[in-house]
Amino acid sequence: EPEVTQTPSHQVTQMGQEVILRCVPISNHLYFYWYRQILGQKVEFLVSFYNNEISEKSEIFDDQFSVERPDGSNFTLKIRSTKLEDSAMYFCASSVEYSNQPQHFGDGTRLSIL
Amino acid sequence: SQQGEEDPQALSIQEGENATMNCSYKTSINNLQWYRQNSGRGLVHLILIRSNEREKHSGRLRVTLDTSKKSSSLLITASRAADTASYFCATDFRGNTPLVFGKGTRLSVIA
DSSP states (O other), rough: OOOOEEEOOOEETTTTEEEEEEHHHHHHHHEEEEEOOOOOEEEEEEEEEETTTTEHHHHHTTTEEEEEEEESSSSEEESOOOOOOOEEEEEEEEEEESSSOEEEEEEEEEEEEE | OOOOOEEOOOEEEEETSOOEEEOOOOSSEEEEEEEEEOOTTEEEEEEEEEOOOOEEEETTTOOOOOOOTEEEEEEEOOGGGGOOOEEEEEEEESSOOOEEEEEOEEEEOOO
């Protein structure tokens, strides 16, 4: 069964550094998402992406964050200048349609900011 | 807050027993979805139930939706140790909004 893959599985970065998290969504999916989960807390929506542009973003997704689909397969999340509070699991998800369809999640990237 | 809230926060049962988890939400929804998360892994979609549906089944899983009470329940029958995971409900409010997750129920099934 096709799946969403994320790399790396664990990223350790110094505060203030830039980090890029990578995702390969399922190939025939059109909608892409990033979520994060701070340890022990609920999964929070960051951003959704369709047709090469952001569809919706949350308050968390401030100017430090950006997303890109640089080619036909990858979907990336960039954090420009990381803060300690950015430490979390970051999950990529994709879906065939935006509504009434399940979202398929990757296993996440654990981001640790030192 | 519009998010779903699961109840209980944690549940421990013996293998073979049934497990019931509940989810409540505050505003009208387009659909409600249940996901499972094993420790250190991503979320796995279990069932999607639309606002005009009352019950759905998938294998040992049964989901009900009561829109008048703004609540849903997930029943896992004949539980197995492999069912040990966190279970989340997620609500889709307008049909074109991102999912809003609850805090989850941690289920432990003891062999």
